[in-house]
Amino acid sequence: MLLPDVSLAELVLIAALAAVSAVTGGVAGYGTGALMPLVLVPIVGAAPVVPIIAISAMFTNTARVAAFRRSLDARRAVIALIAALPTCILGAWLYTLLTGRGAALVIGSTLIATVPLRRILKRRGHKLGEKAYVAAAAGWGIVVGGTTGAGVILLSLLMATGLEGAAVIATDAAVSLGMGIVKIAVFGATGVLTTSVVVIALLIGVVAFPCTFLAKLIVERLPVHVHTAMLDAVVIVGGSMMILGAFR
Numbered sequence: 001m002l003l004p005d006v007s008l009a010e011l012v013l014i015a016a017l018a019a020v021s022a023v024t025g026g027v028a029g030y031g032t033g034a035l036m037p038l039v040l041v042p043i044v045g046a047a048p049v050v051p052i053i054a055i056s057a058m059f060t061n062t063a064r065v066a067a068f069r070r071s072l073d074a075r076r077a078v079i080a081l082i083a084a085l086p087t088c089i090l091g092a093w094l095y096t097l098l099t100g101r102g103a104a105l106v107i108g109s110t111l112i113a114t115v116p117l118r119r120i121l122k123r124r125g126h127k128l129g130e131k132a133y134v135a136a137a138a139g140w141g142i143v144v145g146g147t148t149g150a151g152v153i154l155l156s157l158l159m160a161t162g163l164e165g166a167a168v169i170a171t172d173a174a175v176s177l178g179m180g181i182v183k184i185a186v187f188g189a190t191g192v193l194t195t196s197v198v199v200i201a202l203l204i205g206v207v208a209f210p211c212t213f214l215a216k217l218i219v220e221r222l223p224v225h226v227h228t229a230m231l232d233a234v235v236i237v238g239g240s241m242m243i244l245g246a247f248r
Contacts, residue, residue, distance in 0.1 A: 006196065010043045014200060015207045022060055022208035026067070026169070026215020032060055032208065033151050041245070044196065050095055050147065051192050052201045054183040057176060059205030063212035064173035071166035076133075076158065077174040083134045084141030088179050091145020092186035098146075101246045108243040110147040112236055117153060128160040144179055145186075151176060 014036075021035040033053050040049045065072065098106060128136065140153050154175060158168045187193050 006043060006200070011200075011203065013039055014043065015203055018056070018204040018207040019211045022063075022211035023215045023218075025060060025208075026064060026212040032057060032204075036204065038241075040200075044200065046101075046246070047098070048192070048194070048197045048200075050092075050183070051187045051197050052204070054180050054187065055193075055198065055201030056204035056208065058180050058184075059209045060212055061173040061177045061180065063209045064169055065177065067213055067216040068166045068170035068173070070170075072170040072174055073158075073163055073167055074174075076161060076163065077171050079130070079134060080137040080140075080154070080157075080171075080175045081178045083137035084144070084175070084179065085182055087138050087141030088145040088182050089186055091142040091147075092183045093145075093190070094142075095146030096187065096190040096192055105243060105246045106147055108240065108246065110143065112240065112243075115236055117156065127162050128157065133157065133161055141179070144176075145183060 017035060017039045018032075021032040024035070025032045036053055036056075037046075037049050040052060044052070095106070136157050137154075140157065143153060144151070151172060154172050155168055158171055163171060184193070
């Protein structure tokens with residue numbers, strides 16, 4: 001077997017959640033990085049999760065850019081890329097030094113922290129100036145380099161600069177594409193990209209790509225606040241389970 005440690009039933013489960021997370025991510029702008037660890041960690045362990053999602057996200061983010069390309073704010077995307085790329089390299093390298101338990105703690109803690117952080121940033125309601133946006137993007141680079149689910153932070157930053165709706169989704173996807181290339185390069189150079197990691201990532205990406213265009217069809221019909229509340233609950237529960245598992 002190509003993946004001796006992963007059964008056919010587990011691959012089907014991964015593919016099913018990839019489809020669900022791609023639709024929710026296409027609607028709300030995030031979801032794949034927050035939901036996929038919930039099924040990946042029990043199956044493959046915590047350590048390979050970030051590399052798997054980094055590769056699969058290339059498919060989903062490409063689809064989001066294509067689907068919402070007319071709303072893309074290229075200037076804000078370029079600013080975020082320039083500010084975050086160097087720190088993203090640092091974050092990805094630090095992740096490769098973690099043990100399986102350390103990776104589980106980092107991923108679980110980050111997932112839980114993104115929920116109140118997004119709500120705090122949204123509640124404040126003020127717009128970020130350009131200098132503050134650059135500084136915040138640089139800090140986000142470290143987090144996104146070594147964790148999953150950190151895309152919600154960038155969404156909050158983009159909304160704080162004044163972007164709304166499809167513009168947030170498209171700009172976030174464009175920036176995340178650049179981050180993904182850097183992360184994959186670092187993971188490849190450090191030997192993290194095993195056959196299992198690549199195969200599972202490609203499975204997720206292939207399943208998720210068309211689902212993103214399905215999300216575009218329902219983006220104006222689904223009550224986003226309902227979806228967001230449900231996803232927040234899943235993220236908190238899933239992150240807590242990862243942290244508890246790390247101590248077992």
